[in-house]
Amino acid sequence: MEARIGKAGGRIIRSAQQFRKLYPYLEAGDLVLGSLPLKAGEEYKLLDLVERGVTLFPAALAQVLSRSKAAQAEVLGGFMLPETFVAHSRADLLAQLNAYQASGVRRIVTKLDRGNCGQGVNLWPSLEDLVSLASLSTIPYPLVVQPWVSDYRDLRVVMVGDYMEAYERYNPHNFRNNLVLGGQSRPVELIPEHLSWCQEVMRRGKFPYAVIDLLQLSEDRWYLAEVNLRAGLKAARVTQAGFRQQVARLEEDFLRQWLAARERNG
Secondary structure, three states: OOEEOOOOOOEEEOOHHHHHHHHHHOOOOOEEEOOOOOOOOOOHHHHHHHHHOOEEEOOHHHHHHHHOHHHHHHHOHHHOOOOOEEEOOHHHHHHHHHHHHHHOOOOEEEEEOOOOOOOOEEEEOOHHHHHHHHHHOOOOOOEEEEEOOOOOEEEEEEEEOOEEEEEEEEOOOOOOOOHHHOOEEEEEOOOHHHHHHHHHHHHHHOOOEEEEEEEEEEOOEEEEEEEEOOOOOOOOOOOHHHHHHHHHHHHHHHHHHHHHHHHHOO
């Protein structure tokens, strides 16, 4: 059962079962602790809860961004490769065609909104080729469209509580560096600039913890590829179980602060 602490609101929801049962009744002063198990298309529930004054941990914005690559490109686009955009229709692709041609961009990469493990990433000879295909077949919009860069390092950064580690992913045979698609890995040490930049990404997206993928083009130039509340950690020193334990500690810390604030406010 959910905990309740005896004043207006005050429910503490900690499981998917509790959330599904009590969602219609949640109100200001209630807390939903943990990332919500929403189905595709149910993101409106996050906005609804925020409008009702329900406290969420992680924040609603972080949960939306973690579920959608298109949302990440719209909200966190300033951290991504220049010329990154989101296409919701062929008209959006056409609108960017002149700019891409003028900037000299040739090959492009597209990312399906909810594709995971590199399976939603595709490489194209040009934006023109994608526009032509879009006129002849059904494209699963929205798509994130980015310039293709061939010379970069793919770094995955794990940041949860006081724990931080990073490793590089690479694939000598395929541009998809995901380990489940044949990629390899090696640990790396992040420079302070990388660390502060990742923290800035997390602040903007309201991520209390994150797995961040970044593309390093040179010693002083890197961009966000993706950020999530959870991701594959096959090459990380921390296991999935260890990561979940760290997340649980953050949730308990947030709960203590939330209860203390309620007590102070009477």
